[in-house]
Amino acid sequence: MQLEPPDEDLPAIQVSLSEFVSAAERMFAPDQLENFLRFVLAGRLQSHNKLARIFLNARQGALAPPTSEFQVYRDIDSVIGITWDLPFQLPMAIFPLASFRDTLTEDNHLKCPLSCPKCLHQDVIGVSLHRIPNMALGKVDRRHITRIFFPGLYCKGQNPAIPPETMTLIYEKCLRPAVVSLNPVDRSRWPITYSNAMDLARDQKGQFHFGTVDFPSNLLNQLGPKLREMFQMQDGLQDVFFVHELRGTKGASHHDPCDAGARRAALDTVFHFFDMSLVRPEDWVVDIGLEIQHEGHILQWLTKGHLQYQIVSHADWDNLVFKRYFPAKGALTAKALQQFPSASYYRQWKALMDGNDKDEAEIIQNHRLMPWFEKLYWVPHPASDRMWSTKKGGKEWIMLPPGEPRNCPRLAVNPRFIGQDAAVVLVAGTS
Structure with a gap:
């Protein structure tokens, strides 16, 4: 029997002492001798036609210490949600020129059901949000960002970056007209063309500085529908939606996970600038973190970390x-x-x-x-x-x-x- 080197990169499975012994006893048969030796001597297990590496953990399955000996706190790390309007109770700082670094380019593990006419089939597919062309729209809080997503521009296997000519169309035919029509007093703060906006945002060294223009909160309930109306008239920009992300809220919402009132208060704190009557809970994902403390001890985990x-x-x-x-x-x-x-x-x-x-x-x-x-x-x-x-x-x-x-x-x-x-x-x- 030939074995690969002991440190090859394989999927890891942790087992307790009792699990290891039970599995070895089941394999201790004439027709499974090779599997038995591979398991007990080399720590390898053939499972579903794939080889896995076995880690024996004597603490696996051990009883947790009494709850009186440690403290558990809950925290809201981040929040991500999808809407078809702008559900805010505070003014929104809007980018005339979208900040490039705020475009979603990394996988946030959320997918959007999408029926794409440019795909080879018409089935509804789940597309990772970062694969759909998008741009930053604005911010309401220091750790918040709202982006516009353009499912009509999605094409499987292609770079999701929005080309300059499309950015020009977005600004000149949709974004600026929508903002100016609702709040004409700020007309002078919005450059007439996308090219003008690029020139104003670039300093003498060619570096971009992405400024914002505040949009009043009492008009935000009209801005979302107005933007969607404008985008709906442009080929490829139809069916836009907004994705809101609150990042780095960890530490601002510590609470007792067993206290329903504290859980509600923490959620209200994080969502304080949203108009909750416009938020559908099923369209939102809340990332919850647990902090476990045991005075005078360093806690160790039973799962493999990197x-x-x-x-x-x-x-x-x-x-x-x-x-x-x-x-x-x-x-x-x-x-x-x-x-x-x-x-x-x-x-x-x-x-x-x-x-x-x-x-x-x-x-x-x-x-x-x-x-x-x-x-x-x-x-x-x-x-x-x-x-x-x-x-x-x-x-x-x-x-x-x-x-x-x-x-x-x-x-x-x-x-x-x-x-x-x-x-x-x-x-x-x-x-």
């Missing part, structure tokens, strides 16, 4: 990583920064810096806090817009466990410990 890490340079650890977590007094906060501003330690740190003069603040940062920070083995690698980034990394990122790059948490590893008494490994029992 992470990617990068051993940063000494200069980057001190000047990029440290100063992102603990910025100097008066340092400017990036507009797109998420998670940091809502973290309790970050707010306390900013208050500490603001409460001291520049010299004392520098002493606190560089002489009192820096020596402690240098003792950390790793921290979440801070991106330019958030604390926890899970984007798929390039060649500079190392996967744990080893394997193909994937979307998973990024860690920055302190270079001071590499080559001394530390190695970058997964702690036994966590996978």
Whole structure:
């Protein structure tokens, strides 16, 4: 019997001791000898004509500790919903020139039923939202974005980017006329042509700055239908719909999952700027996170997890990583920064810096806090817009466990410990 190398990339199955013994006993028969040896000696299981790798976890199936020994909190991480109008109670900041970076280009795991005349068949198919041509329309809250989706432009296998000539049509025949007809007082704030809007948004170095124009809340109930009416008259732009996404709300809606009143209050907090009479719950997805705490303990999970890490340079650890977590007094906060501003330690740190003069603040940062920070083995690698980034990394990122790059948490590893008494490994029992 020939076996592949022990570390080949296979689907993983975790089993408890009792499950392992039971399965081995069932295989202990003359006609299954090869399967038995493969299972008990090599940790391989042939299942549905596919080979899987077996991980024996003595804690699998173990009873959870009494609920009195740990605390569970629930949080609303993000919200995504589809509407055919603009259901807001606050003014909306609309992009005359759609921000390119706010176009949905990554899979958010939601699909839209779509009947596409350009496809080879007329059946209704489920299309991932990021495959449907779309553009940013505007924002109502700092962490909110509303996009317009154009199912009529979808063509299977083709790049979903909207070509410039279509963007010109969208702006000049639909977006600007709809806004100006409802709110003519802002006519001068909307460039006459798409080309003019491009020129105004570009600085002398050719960089784009995507400004917005506020649209009054009392007219928003008319803007959605007006836009759909305008788009319906243009070939390929029919049947548009709006997708609203609230991102990075984690930490703003902690609540007890067993308290119905607290759950309702948390949902109301997240949806505070929506007109709920215009929202159909079946068209929305709410991403719920659970936070489990046990005082004095580090919780380990019974499922296999992945992470990617990068051993940063000494200069980057001190000047990029440290100063992102603990910025100097008066340092400017990036507009797109998420998670940091809502973290309790970050707010306390900013208050500490603001409460001291520049010299004392520098002493606190560089002489009192820096020596402690240098003792950390790793921290979440801070991106330019958030604390926890899970984007798929390039060649500079190392996967744990080893394997193909994937979307998973990024860690920055302190270079001071590499080559001394530390190695970058997964702690036994966590996978």
